[in-house]
Amino acid sequence: METKPKRAAVTWILALATLSSHFFTGADACDNVPSMDIDAACLKACTSQTLYQLCQDTLRHAEPAGEVTTYAIIAGRVAKLSYEPTMETVDQLLQKASGDERTAYANCKDKYQTAHRIMAAVVNQLFACSFGSARQEYIDAIVAVRSCGDGLSAFRSSPLYDVNAADQDKTMLAYDLGALIVGK
Secondary structure (H helix, E strand, O other): OOOHHHHHHHHHHHHHHHHHHHHHHOOOOOOOOOEEEHHHHHHHHOOOHHHHHHHHHHOOOOOOEEEHHHHHHHHHHHHHHHHHHHHHHHHHHHHHOOHHHHHHHHHHHHHHHHHHHHHHHHHHHHHOOOOOOHHHHHHHHHHHHHHHHHHOOOOOOOHHHHHHHHHHHHHHHHHHHHHHHHOO
């Protein structure tokens, strides 16, 4: 369902989001937040080779060594931005679906809207060095995106199934990098 121009546009947007984090987070450091290089942050945050590689890819345009908040903001923005084309795909699939498949897609639409709102809030909190509710909101975003995937389990041939799996990884990476600041 995704076209090459659409994928190229998403890739460009993700790169722009990564680069823009330098400009929006580089000036003021948050108190009591560690700084480390990208490799160390990815090694410390990630529990699998898949997430480690995603971390490296996500942060490839970031400053090589920096405050962990910057990395968490980048990962949060990348996750949030990846939800947007997914929501467009859900809208397209809803037009054609019926029965249980339509119910699963409707659930995905609701859960992705929730995850998008939550991840935007988390990124804003991190940007403001306000970490009070970030941990729970990361968890809520993970639950929302996973809920979509759970509903799709009977529809593994759906184009949304693999997209959701990738979004789950991006959401988990955002959480894992954020957990270096707010804990698990």
